[in-house]
Amino acid sequence: MILKVNNLKKRYGKVKAVDGISFSVKRGEIFGVLGPNGAGKTTTLECIEGLRSYDDGEIEIFGEKMTTNNDFFKKKMGIQLQESSLPQRMKVWEALxxxxxxxxxxxxxxxxxxxxxxxxxxxxxxxxLSGGEKQRVFVALAMINDPEILFLDEITTGLDPQARRHMWKTMKEIKNMGKTIVMSTHYMEEAEYLCDRVIIVDRGKVIAGGAPRKLINNLGIKNRIVVESKEEVDPGIFKDLKSVCDISLKDGKIEIVGTGTDVLMDIARVITDRQIKVDLQYKTANLEDVYLSLTGYTKEDAI
Amino acid sequence: MKAVCKMVFIKTKLFIREIEGFFFTIFFPIIMLLIFGSIYGNKPSDYFGGFGFVDVSVPAYIGMIIAITGFMSIPISIASDRERGILKRFRILPGGSMIAMVSWIIFYYLITTIGTAGLIITGKLLYGLRFTGNTLIIFLLYSLSTVAFLSIGFLLASLMRSARSANAIGMSLLFPMMFFSGAIIPMRSLPASIKHISVYLPLTYVVDIMQKGWFGGALHSYRIDLFVLSGIVVFSFLIAKLTFRW
Structure with missing residues (x-):
């Protein structure tokens, strides 16, 4: 373990920004801290980075007890700050x-x-520079001291989809260089794609933790298939399939909820047997579903 | 040490690229001297104790350069860097805050000195500027004045919440002060009512000490200035150190 956080607590006045967060990060992995804005992600990272004092708990990094504003830790860490900048007229090479x-x-x-x-x-x-290029410069600055561990705080927030994908690729490359990455994000699909393990944080508390796939499977979250057709389709034709749990009609579309990948095959078979022309949409369960089912939020008030 | 050198160097580069600061510190005082010098010339007169207008104005304008650094350049630049999250970056660097502080002091001392040198050279070349003091003493008095205003600059930078308020407050303090301290209008031409205000302006003491030193005045003639400026250094640095936010 390169980083251990135990029961971290930090309050601002009456607000408990971080309320007993614990996790540990293995050397060489990409570890994600997930959650909506205001969940306590940045405060948690800033406590670990030594930028913020905390009220209670322990942080151990590189096998040493963390203390704020200590050069020993600064030399071995790479930090990208969420809200930071460089002078407008500084050139990229000059900054480095x-x-x-x-x-x-x-x-x-x-x-x-x-x-x-x-x-x-x-x-x-x-x-x-464009937004994506600026973030790349910040990653470069964070890596300039050849750190063992890299902290990236919402590095892809505000980037367009292409720049985001490009950043993901780069982060995998950094991981392959043997670095440990601790990242925060509120994009669930990003965490699912990049992270070996995650914690989901809500209102200062960890509500779930583990490998993304495992989290999704453990919760037994169902896959969802939407069948849309110009022809009249009787939803009843899917009723007898074993893998189907629930069928509903929404805006003329049939929404089927089922388990495993079987459900897609079964539905496809029924459709081909009857030679109906349909448009199929297959939505696998993802981290967002995990998050929503754990918090009880709906999609609209979550992110 | 290497980081301090790099930082002073890069700050200087940025200073030239971001032209506003460069204009106020380097060009503005020279332009003032050219305008008033062309009007009044530098003929010796009894009004100036046997010296010319330019002779008494140059040490006063040096005070103006020092004041621009302390009331404009430092607070505006630091407050805007703070607002944009540039300062925060120093906190994640080993030795970052110390290196930044030392570099700022060197850099702002440096640009103030360049502005001063430009003014003296212009006065010398165009108006045959006269200097009857001691070079080492005037250098020490200049350095004390500059350090006092650097400390005020850091104090203001600590207290200002944003670049905008730094700009507004810096300007509204700076301009009346330049007029009421003898920096632009000679102190003896100011009405008595204004002189009551002058006593509370730090620039008054800089202008006085620079003019006295420039013409070789005796130590006891500017000992109050020495006390006041030294007091400003201690007080401002102390408060700045306690209240500075990154």
Whole structure:
């Protein structure tokens, strides 16, 4: 374990921002801290990073007890802050060159720019970069001291889908370099794709934790199939299928809830047997369903 | 040490690229000298104790440069960096806050000195500026004045919540102060009622000490200035250190 957090508590006035969060992170994994805005993700990360004092609990990192504002930890950690920036007129290479001078142990920043696919922007002013490019620069800055563990706080928030995918690819590459990544996000599909293990945080408390697939399977969350057709289709034709749990009609579409992947095969068989022309939509259960079923929120008030 | 050098260097580069600060610190005082110098010239007169207008204005304008650094450059730049989350970055760097502090002091001392040098060179070349003091002493007096205003700058930067308030408050303190302290209008031309206000303006003591030092005044003639400026250094740095937020 590279990081252990035990019963962390932090309050701001009367608000319990973090209310007894515990988890541990293994070396070399991508660990996700998930939850809606205001769940306590950033506060948790900032306590671990030594930027914030906390009221109670223990944090152990690299096998040492964490203390705030300690250079020993700063040298071994890479941190991307959620709300941070660089001077508008600073060039990319200048930022890397400057921030590398704070560390004795450095990686070659030219090499880092290549690895993070931002090399062609090295002479650009920071203000002329796109959102995705800025985030890449921040990742590069976080990695400049060749850290063992990297903290990425909502790194893809506000990025367009393409830039987000590109960032995901980069994060997998960073993992393959042997780094440990602790990331926070409120995009469930992102966590599902990237993270080896996650915790889901709501109102300062951990409400679930583990590998994303395992969480989904353990909860026995059903898959959902929507059948849409121009022809009149009798929902009753799916009734006798074993894998089907529930059938309902919504806006002229048939929504079928079932277990496992069997349900899709069964439905497909019925449709082909009767030669009906339909449009099938298959929605596998995902982390968002886990989150919604645990919190009792609906999709609208969740994110 | 390496980080301090890099930071001073990069701050200087950004200072030139972001032209506003450069204009106020370097060009504005020279333009003032050119305008008033062309009107009044630098002929010796009894009104100025046997010296010319430019001779007495240059040490006063040096006070103006120092005040611009303390009341505008430092608070606006630091408050805006804080607002944009640039300052926070120093807290995650080993030795970050210490390195930033030291670099700021060196950088702002440096640009104030460049502005001062530009003014002196302009006065010398165009108006045959006269200096009858001691070079080492005037340098020490200048340094004390600058450090006092740097400390005020950090104090204001600590207290200001945003770049906008730093700008508004810095300007509204700076401009009346420049007029009421003898920096632009000679102190002896100011009416008595204004002189009551001048006593409370830190710039008054800078202008006085620079002019006295410039013409080789004796130590006892500016000992009050020394006390006041030293007091400002201690007080402002202390409060700034206690209240500074990253």
């Amino acid at each position: 060159d400057f921030f590398s001078s704070f560390y004795n142990k450095n990686v070659d920043w030219k090499d880092l720019l290549v690895r993070l696919h931002i090399d062609d922007k090295r002479n650009n002013y920071f203000s002329n």
